[in-house]
Amino acid sequence: MHIDDDLADTAFHIVGTDSTHGYETWLDAWHRCAAGDAFSHPDYLATLAAEGETPLAAVFDDRSGSHVLYAFLLREVTHDACGRPVTSECYDVAAPLLYGGPLLSLGHRADTAEVSDRFWRRFRHWALDKGVVTEFHRENPLADSSLGYPGDHIEQAPHAVKSLEGRTIDELLADASKSYRRTLRKAESSGIQVVVDESGERLEDFLRLHRETLDRNGADERFYLDRDYFAMLHREFAGSFAYIYALEDGRATSVEFILFCNDIAYALLGASDAQGLRSGANSYLVMQAFLYAQSRGVADYVLTGGVTNTEDDSLLRYKLSMAKSGRRRYRTAQQVIDPARYSELSCPHTTDSFFPVYRSAQHSCTHQGETESRTTEVSA
Numbered sequence: 001m002h003i004d005d006d007l008a009d010t011a012f013h014i015v016g017t018d019s020t021h022g023y024e025t026w027l028d029a030w031h032r033c034a035a036g037d038a039f040s041h042p043d044y045l046a047t048l049a050a051e052g053e054t055p056l057a058a059v060f061d062d063r064s065g066s067h068v069l070y071a072f073l074l075r076e077v078t079h080d081a082c083g084r085p086v087t088s089e090c091y092d093v094a095a096p097l098l099y100g101g102p103l104l105s106l107g108h109r110a111d112t113a114e115v116s117d118r119f120w121r122r123f124r125h126w127a128l129d130k131g132v133v134t135e136f137h138r139e140n141p142l143a144d145s146s147l148g149y150p151g152d153h154i155e156q157a158p159h160a161v162k163s164l165e166g167r168t169i170d171e172l173l174a175d176a177s178k179s180y181r182r183t184l185r186k187a188e189s190s191g192i193q194v195v196v197d198e199s200g201e202r203l204e205d206f207l208r209l210h211r212e213t214l215d216r217n218g219a220d221e222r223f224y225l226d227r228d229y230f231a232m233l234h235r236e237f238a239g240s241f242a243y244i245y246a247l248e249d250g251r252a253t254s255v256e257f258i259l260f261c262n263d264i265a266y267a268l269l270g271a272s273d274a275q276g277l278r279s280g281a282n283s284y285l286v287m288q289a290f291l292y293a294q295s296r297g298v299a300d301y302v303l304t305g306g307v308t309n310t311e312d313d314s315l316l317r318y319k320l321s322m323a324k325s326g327r328r329r330y331r332t333a334q335q336v337i338d339p340a341r342y343s344e345l346s347c348p349h350t351t352d353s354f355f356p357v358y359r360s361a362q363h364s365c366t367h368q369g370e371t372e373s374r375t376t377e378v379s380a
């Protein structure tokens with residue numbers, strides 16, 4: 001594999017979780033670059049990897065003080081867009097939910113676009129040699145623009161972010177809709193008790209609400225998270241997560257699972273039973289989560305997006321009712337690494353806008369209504 005002359009002095013490694021050295025190299029890069037970002041941690045990807053997916057990370061050192069970590073899933077491509085089996089070795093790259101993409105630790109006076117450009121050129125060299133056809137990730141709405149990215153940025157429906165820093169409770173309420181405030185008053189009068197669990201000791205309550213929510217909304221089986229997933233979060237992110245429960249007559253009727261990454265909080269998962277929806281406990285609980293996160297020094301509370309990736313999505317509207325000023329630009333990033341192979345896999349007359357096209361037949365919108373997963377499924 002030929003490396004451009006201006007990249008010859010850089011270091012680039014692809015590492016996985018199947019060896020001690022690879023895992024430790026990835027973890028070292030995570031500590032250096034990720035600033036607590038859970039979605040690029042090796043155990044996070046290893047736990048979420050499905051059959052045919054391999055958790056990997058690209059670790060880049062430009063030898064001038066700048067470093068890059070890009071954690072991703074290497075996925076086998078087994079069929080083309082027409083459903084025909086792929087007989088030769090073929091892959092694509094996608095970052096897992098929630099957000100992904102390269103994370104940079106810049107040296108003194110380093111230029112973001114230049115470091116990113118050098119990283120992506122090394123990455124594309126490796127990918128083309130490996131047989132990777134496409135790469136896709138979802139950009140964090142709070143992250144800087146991906147300068148130097150060699151592919152396309154695709155504008156999606158916005159995500160919602162509640163700004164907490166320096167705001168009083170009255171200001172937090174003023175940044176919510178009248179209907180949301182009415183629901184809060186109704187819930188407050190019903191005597192809901194709020195319990196914060198920072199250890200996971202009430203996991204059975206969460207799993208019950210999680211199952212009931214997904215069952216109610218007819219969610220796909222892949223969204224039913226098991227105990228191994230939560231055990232991983234409890235182990236690797238101890239002190240950086242919290243379950244906040246609403247109790248009615250001593251029984252948990254709604255829950256918010258929050259993941260903290262420095263001064264950012266992510267509403268990673270949420271669930272309610274029928275009683276929690278009737279009483280407004282789910283809405284009341286989110287405001288309590290805002291206040292709890294604020295007490296921990298959180299500046300921005302990421303509510304993520306909707307289900308259908310449209311402006312009029314009901315879940316997105318619900319989230320924006322809690323954060324009227326919280327619309328944030330949300331984009332996905334996609335690039336074709338091997339154009340000839342991509343054209344071959346896409347079939348001659350395929351017009352599906354889903355990226356990558358050859359996975360469009362496998363894609364279906366499984367979320368309906370307010371589901372437990374707090375993200376918008378858009379591509380890949």
